Amino acid sequence: xxxxxxxxxxxxxxxxxxxxxxxxxxxxxxxxxxxxxxxxxxxxxxxxxxxxxxxxxxxxxxxxxxxxxxxxxxxxxxxxxxxxxxxxxxxxxxxxxxxxxxxxxxxxxxxxx
Amino acid sequence: xxxxxxxxxxxxxxxxxxxxxxxxxxxxxxxxxxxxxxxxxxxxxxxxxxxxxxxxxxxxxxxxxxxxxxxxxxxxxxxxxxxxxxxxxxxxxxxxxxxxxxxxxxxxxxx
Numbered sequence: 001x002x003x004x005x006x007x008x009x010x011x012x013x014x015x016x017x018x019x020x021x022x023x024x025x026x027x028x029x030x031x032x033x034x035x036x037x038x039x040x041x042x043x044x045x046x047x048x049x050x051x052x053x054x055x056x057x058x059x060x061x062x063x064x065x066x067x068x069x070x071x072x073x074x075x076x077x078x079x080x081x082x083x084x085x086x087x088x089x090x091x092x093x094x095x096x097x098x099x100x101x102x103x104x105x106x107x108x109x110x111x112x113x
Numbered sequence: 114x115x116x117x118x119x120x121x122x123x124x125x126x127x128x129x130x131x132x133x134x135x136x137x138x139x140x141x142x143x144x145x146x147x148x149x150x151x152x153x154x155x156x157x158x159x160x161x162x163x164x165x166x167x168x169x170x171x172x173x174x175x176x177x178x179x180x181x182x183x184x185x186x187x188x189x190x191x192x193x194x195x196x197x198x199x200x201x202x203x204x205x206x207x208x209x210x211x212x213x214x215x216x217x218x219x220x221x222x223x224x
Contacts, residue, residue, distance in 0.1 A: 004155075031210060042115070043156075043201065043214040056209060091155050095210075101146055102212060104155030 006092050006105035013112055018080040021108045023092030024073055031095040033102065034067055034077050038088045049075065082112045116140060117204055119215035126192055127223055134187045134218045136202035143205045145178050145185040146212070150199040192222045 005024040013019050025032050033048040047057040052069045060067070064083070069075040079086055089109050093102040118137045126132055136145070144163045148156035160169050162178035162185060169176045173196075175188040185202055202215045 033212070042216045043203075045211060045213065048210070050210070056211065093155070101158035101161050102156075104157070106153070107155050 004092055004094050004103050004105035006090075006108050008108060009106065010109045011111070013082055013110075015083055015112055016081045017112075018078065019082045019086075019110060019112075021077040021090050021092075021110070023075045023077070023105060025075070025092070025094030026103055027073065029094035029096050029103070030072075031097070032069060032075050033093045033095070034075070035091040035093065035104075036088045037091060037107070043091070046077070079110075082110075084112045087111050115216055116213045117202055117215035119200075119202055119218050121218060122216065123219045123221075125221045125223065128194060129191050130222075132189050132192060132220070134189075134200055134202075134220075135184070136186065136204075136215055137184045138204060139183065140204070141182050141207055143182075143207050145182070146203045146205070147176055147185070147187055148201040148203060150201060150217075156199075156201055189220075192220075194222045194224045196220060197222050 007022045030051050034046040035043050036046055037043045046059045047067045048055055049069045065079055067077045089107045091104050091107045093104040095102045120135045144161050146161045147159045149159055150156040160171055160176045162176055165180045165182045167178045173190045177186050199217045199219050201217045203212045205212050
């Protein structure tokens with residue numbers, strides 16, 4: 001298995017632009033998580049899905065953030081409009097049953113200028 | 114305020130030394146996981162401990178889950194330069210499948 005695949009690896013965008021981050025989880029995993037990592041706040045859970053259904057989005061910072069999981073093999077995290085304070089590394093992770101260890105992707109480093 | 118407090122935040126030691134990283138909380142967790150993260154990569158799972166008092170060994174790494182399932186420790190024996198990285202503890206909340214992370218411990222092992 002290729003693991004959790006995220007794209008792009010790096011994204012630089014101007015303030016106000018729309019940004020879409022993509023994730024392909026491990027086949028067969030029924031949970032998918034989006035995390036954000038910064039030096040100041042560490043790893044923060046943004047939202048997670050179970051069987052493609054959003055379960056908890058209480059970590060999504062603002063309405064500018066949205067996430068979808070149209071099928072078991074694909075999820076997106078969208079920021080519109082983007083702001084400099086959104087600059088961070090965004091990780092996608094998947095898990096079987098949610099109780100076992102998570103497998104993380106390599107992350108997308110987002111820089112908003 | 115972090116739900117999981119890790120200490121120390123930073124550790125720089127010589128090759129061959131032993132070290133312990135601590136992860137503490139006032140909350141009870143269903144399980145406690147330890148991850149290691151290298152620059153430019155995502156965290157990689159090292160171990161999951163589930164039962165209070167559980168001890169797991171992974172080569173030179175020993176993980177312990179507190180009896181009350183509120184805290185954990187990671188002990189590394191005879192550290193190697195290859196152990197260098199960010200070590201993260203993460204607790205699975207008792208209700209809801211939410212994994213919350215500590216701030217991490219940056220370990221540097223010098224040869």
